Amino acid sequence: MHYRRMGRSGLKVSEIALGAWVTFGSQISEQTASDLIHAAYEEGVNYFDNADVYAGGQAETVMGNAIQDLPREALVLSSKVFWPTMPGPNGRGLSRKHIFESIHASLKRMQTDYLDLYFCHRFDPDSPIEEVVRAMSDLIAQGKVMYWGTSMWEPAQIAQAHGVARQYGLVPPSVEQPMYNLLNRRRVEHEIIPAVSDLGMGLTTFSPLYYGLLSGKYNDGIPEGSRASLDEMAWMRERITEERIAKVRNLTAMAEELEVTTAQLSIAWILRRKEVSSVITGATRLEQLDENLVAGDLAERLTETEIDRIFAIIGDEV
Ligand SMILES: NC(=O)c1ccc[n+]([C@@H]2O[C@H](COP(=O)([O-])OP(=O)(O)OC[C@H]3O[C@@H](n4cnc5c(N)ncnc54)[C@H](OP(=O)(O)O)[C@@H]3O)[C@@H](O)[C@H]2O)c1
Known part of the structure; x- marks a missing residue:
């Protein structure tokens, strides 16, 4: 496993991470989730991604139970806040009230005193950016969060957060979490990478296999x-279109020629970008995890010609 610095921060994250969405607390058993975490950890994965909203909080409970026998200081644990998780008009969003209530609930479910990364799961137009940045900054001052981040925010919104942090002496976001994969790349490559790189932020990208x-x-x-x-x-199911599948079939043919799998090629293609701090994968089975974790080595071996070929296969977004 290779580790990368998260932007200009001092934090090092495994270039492949494991996330809990859809799987932990719902699609797979608690035992399988625990086996996946332990197998990933044994292979050098240190970053485990979660959110308050995944499986109605169960994903955090399952992860919290699974990590109890692992050294907390060796882990980079993340969670997120924004989507509705509690009753009433204040049970969602990025008000100071909901941010604090949500993290208290997450820390309890994860059975830990602090999160390494805490993400604003989306931008909240109903909460002033000063309120959001100050709440996140306060969590850092209290030691409940080490670094905070944004997820799927627009460059202008991220820039605003940095501006407010500079103005009031608060802590700016250190990381953005966007979707990035072979079938969804334009936004990240043309808008997000230029914006966050200038600000020294890292990128932990999600859904590398487009689900x-x-x-x-x-x-x-x-x-x-x-x-x-x-x-x-x-x-x-609506996203599995004939046009997309035609492209993936050609990618599979290329992967077979290279004697790797389509998943490994797809993840390696992301990891070749040094701006990406970590690719957050998902898995329902140990075999998938094992297969995906070796993509880092493939990323080191991919030649320019092979990368050009992948671009030619994928072409424009459809
Ligand atoms: N910030 C956000 O808004 C946001 C949004 C989405 C995700 N995320 C994070 O990113 C993580 C990963 O997202 P994702 O689960 O969508 O990632 P993904 O890699 O695109 O999809 C993972 C799913 O693909 C299948 N799979 C994985 N490896 C495979 C392999 N080698 N061969 C065949 N099938 C394979 C498994 O599903 P099946 O076995 O069920 O087919 C697995 O659960 C999430 O857990 C979450 O932590 C964040």
């Missing part, structure tokens, strides 16, 4: 038990 599509598993239909087969994933 599984870029593993090639949907090339011939939707396999039983896969994420797209889940009842609540109708929106994902």
Whole structure:
């Protein structure tokens, strides 16, 4: 496992992380989640991603139980706040009140005194940016959070947060968490990377396989038990279009030639970007984790010609 600095911060994160969305507390058993965390940790993964809203809080509970026998200081634990998790008009968003209430609940579920990374899961137009930056800064001052970040914020919103932090002597966000994969790259490459790199922020990117599509598993239909087969994933099934699958089939043919898997090629393609601090993967089985974790070595070996070929296969976003 290789470790990368998270932007200009001193924090080092494993270049491949494991996240809890859809899987922990819902799709997979608690035992499988624990096995995945322990196997990932054994392979050098230090960064585990979560959110207050995943599985209604159960994802944090499962992760909290699983990490109890691991050295806390060796882990980089993250969670997020924004989506509705509590009753009433204040049970959501980025007001000072909800940020503090949500992190207290997350810390309890994760059975830890602090989070290494705490993300604003989306921008909240109903909360003044000064209030958000001050709340995050205060959590850092209290030792409940080491670094705070944004997720899916626009460059102008991130710049505003930095401006307010400078103006009032507060702590600015150190990391942005966007979606980035072969089928969703324009926004990150043209807008996010230039903006956050200038500000010294790191990038922990999510859904490297576009929910599984870029593993090639949907090339011939939707396999039983896969994420797209889940009842609540109708929106994902709509994204499995013939146009996208045609591209992934060509990617699979290239991966076979290179004697790697489509998932490994897709993750390696992301890791070749040095601006990416960590790629947050997801897995329902140990075999997937093992397969994905070796993508870092492949990223080191990929030649310019091979990268050009991947670009030619993927072409424009569809
Ligand atoms: N900040 C945000 O708004 C946000 C949003 C989304 C995700 N995230 C974070 O990013 C993490 C990863 O996102 P993601 O789960 O969407 O990532 P992903 O890598 O795009 O999809 C992971 C899913 O693909 C399938 N898969 C993984 N490896 C595979 C392999 N080698 N072969 C075949 N299938 C494979 C598994 O699903 P099946 O086995 O069920 O098919 C797995 O759960 C989340 O857990 C979360 O922590 C953050």
